[in-house]
Amino acid sequence: MNTELKAIERPIEVNESFFEKVKPHAELIAAITSGVLIAVGWTLEKIDWSTTSIIAFLFAFVIGGFAKAKEGIEDTIADKELNVEMLMIFAAIGSAIIGYWTEGAILIFIFAMSGALETYTMNKSHKEISALMELQPEEALLIRGNHEATVHVSELRIGDHILVKPGERVPSDGKIIKGQSNLDEAAITGESLPVSKGIGEEVFAGTVNVNGSLTVEITKPSSDTLFQKIIQLVQSAQSEKSPSQLFIEKFEGTYVKSVLAIVVLMMFVPHFALGWSWTETFYRAMILLVVASPCALVASIMPATLSAISNGAKHGILFKGGVHLENLSHLQAIAFDKTGTLTKGKPEVTDIIVVEELERQPLLQAVASIENHSNHPLAQAIVTYVKKETGSTLAHPESIEDVSGYGVRASLDGLDWKIGKADFVGKMEAESFSNGIAKQLASEGKTIVFVKQNETLVALIALKDVVREETKAAIDLLKAKGIYTIMLTGDSEKTAEAIAGESHVDEYVAECLPETKVEKLKEIRKRFGTVAMVGDGINDAPALATANVGIAMGEGSDVALETADIVLMKNDLPRIAEAITLSQRMNRIIKQNVIFSITVIMLLIASNFLQFLDLPFGVIGHEGSTILVILNSLRLLKS
Template sequence: MMSLEDKNLVKEETEATTTKWFDQIKLHAELIAALFSGVLIAAGWLLDKNELATASVITYILAFIIGGFAKAKEGIEETIANKELNVEMLMIFAAIGSGIIGYWTEGAILIFIFAVSGALETYTMNKSHKEISALMELQPEEALRVTDGKKEKVHVSQLIIGDQILVKPGERIPSDGKIIAGHTTIDEAAITGESLPVSKDIEDAVYAGTVNLNGSITVEITKSNSETLFQKIIELVQSAQTEKSPSQLFIERFEGTYVKVVLAVVVFMMFAPHFLLGWSWTETFYRAMILLVVASPCALVASIMPATLSAISNGARRGILFKGGVHLENLSHLQAIAFDKTGTLTKGKPEVTDIIVADGYSEEEILLKTASIESHSTHPLANAIIKYAKNTLKQSFLNPESMEDVAGWGVKATIDHEEWKIGKAKFVGAKAAENFANGAAAQMATEGKTTVFVQKNGEITALIALQDVVREETKRAISDLRKQGIYTIMLTGDSQNTGKAIAGKAELDDYIAECLPENKVEHLKHLKEKYTNVAMVGDGINDAPALATANVGIAMGEGSDVALETADVVLMKNDLPRISEAITLSRRMNKIIKQNVVFSIIVITFLITSNFLQFVDLPFGVIAHEGSTILVILNSLRLLRS
């Protein structure tokens, strides 16, 4: 006998399966209705062939109702809401008109193909929405909160900044935070698109929706649930799906006027040819109905939106988030791109590039003593030296006997009864620093490097050079943009020497150094005057004004919240070559839209002319016109491919 618990489990599973089955039917209802209307058309045609006219007409009427219900409802609702006739209403009139003159088969086929094209448009929309659904399913609904050693499961919406949560191996992280205990490897593919897992230790940031692979970690919440990077991604994609491009807005404005003109011409065609050209009333009305079908701008209306949604979906899948079709469209017109330096072209953190050691000293000893002292310092450059030492040395650091941080100059310490100084040239003796290693410091300064001197018992023993290094992918990104004919320039607040050095390594066309945030805006305005369409790429709060000023603002995904909110495009993986990919995607989209528009206009013009010359019959007119609509949508769906 099955236990009550087992029975309830089976019942729940059955209900879940049934719900999922109904959801699938609901999702594809439009396509199912279109295909069923096709079956009814075939049945109506067979009944007509067997001289069962009444049954045939009833079957065709059912095909009209079932196949055309969704589009008729959409057309009527939009007409009432906008007080403007639309292409759906033209199709309804054309189908009814075909039935009135006895062309039930043609009218039903018109409805069938129109319904299929509508189902294809819905498929494109659903494909785009799928990116959101897939994201939403990644975020856990519950978290294991730890308070005074006690664990309790809570909904993620109850988490507040400062809460501590336990994330076990294999679980998804429920909210943004930083690790305060434990170390692990995180799969961040859902957020950054990076396929390789990332090692995380104490104080490292973790993001909602990413997967904790192999270690238990305690995370301190740093953002409320509504402010997480995960939620921002969802909001960005949702915004992109609802915002229309200039081309789409133009087509929609054009549609209302065009429909009125077509209806006026059709009414004129119902009478004029009979009196002016001697056509019979039957022929006159027949040609008017064909005109109503072939002059409808179905393909033209479907030329833009499916292409735009497909491109946005493609971009979202590759970690390129567009805030709207207008920004995606504008990317193809770019002639120049301005880059911020720190965190955009460079890694944003200084790294040790050179160590010069005085004769008679061991580099390993100098590095060990220097890193041991710097490990007790809070200076930003200290972290870079410590990191370099950890990667180079194979021994643990020493403990200084005494330590003094001299603000603005450096640090003094005693190790093994030896007095050490680490800091600026004037801290260890300006003249001695200037002459050290044949004036190496001056040469490094021209290369944009920061120099730190190491002194032991009053003698300079080493020079350490640090620099915010150019990202590995930067040069490739700039090269790709140059091939696309785009001028590149760096706007940075750093010195002339640093700006020149970084611009040279990145192979930029030009650079402007010593820029304050307001200066960046002014330079950007000058660039717009010269190049018309200019993009700005940045990641910091100070980049926000320039991002807003540019024709297209592009933010790095790991940048500040202000930059993310101000920008029009976000690169989730901080991967600069994605800019070139985004421009290529934009150009592909605009090319496909042009193909669709030109093809639609040619087909409509050809069919209207053929109708006036009495070369085209209603069946061919229906198939050619609606077939062109389906071809346009299928052409747009090519953008879903990478």
């Protein structure tokens, strides 16, 4: 009994699988079938099988035009507004009424082909999303005590521990609690080189564990991962229409009504005013119905926008909608946050000066041993540097006291140590140390940490939030495009001046609070017009919202995804220039499409009134222009 049931079910499964594969290509298959039927009908007409040829043409009408006719009727009922699809239906029917079955069928065929091409563009733009969704695993290896169990990712909860083996994809966002490995994060950041990660570092769903076994603690449910937010963001962007597209859609309804009104007048006025025959009058009215339809104009924008959004997503530039992509090409100025945007966001040791009487390595080891007990970013930067520089094991101080706002006091190896600000170790002594070099280093935007051993100042360590390697190139690219660059920072005047000089920005504003940045951005908008703000998406949120275009950095942080209009999935500033170039290309292609489609429509209408144009050429000219603008838009899919 069960065997029989399985035998019955299997063909059904095969059929369902077949239809699923064919479904995305249904429009193209229908269009090709329509074309074959037209060829059959034309052949039958040539051998005087007129009735049979008409039947073939009727099938060509129904099969080729069904999808577009259904779409047109449904949209007309839903929007209570006539559309281009309805014009095509009327034109095809009109052609058949006056005996031009071949031309009417060709009109349907080319219209169906242009529809299939537009659907291809849509499918192509969704391809990256489908590919992303396939990258996230459906199952995870859950660790409970000494037992392991394979569970669906939807069952994972915050705090669960999972095992990610070499070669596997990380199933959900979390942090490493055991192990070290290289992770391929190309799906998230677009960066091809694997990133080395160890205990305490974050891992993201969809990334590949290259070579080490990792135990990961889940920090987010599978529905709220960065991966899922990327997918939702791009899906949302593809559904949001640009201002140009919205204008065309509003214009379409009025235009269609106007064309139909003129067609009705065309059926009567030339007969009485110009002495045309009724046949000629009706024939010209049908040609007008065909050539005046704004198919190419309507198809000028959406395929281009979708292609550009798809291209951006492929390169780690996520647009939240066509409006932001369109606005990007009009930028006159860009304001940058400093920390984490122009700079790495973490202080690094740049200079170490030790008195000649002491050996450098033992002293640094002692300083790092003391600073290792502090969570201050400067202390952690010193520890990181010393570990990398010396590779030696750190000691444990006999006693340690944190003096809030000043530094740390400790005893180590029988010596008393003070590490911190100039005021903490003695201001006059600090200012005169090594011929007053501290003043020079401070003028370069560096933070100075002094080291005192017993009662003697023995060393100075300078740290700085270092400008990213790619910052200068990125700013220079923007300036080459004629875009004015401004840095807004909460740092002191000296630090701001030093960083501005290194990063090549045109102007800087120091000592900015979040509300100050908003005021400055308003001033910049008055000066330049369209302005972008680039920040980390957290304390810069008000400024991001104030700018015409908000661009978020921050390795794809949650707040960045929610706040900005455009997200750079990797902290890669040169991507901004790429995004602007992509926007300019899109607007240029849209402009080409619009000018070309309007020119073709005007030429065809004029030729029809002058009685130069026959219906077959009207069909080819009109529908051919639609296909050409879609093909032109598809160029944006290429890098």
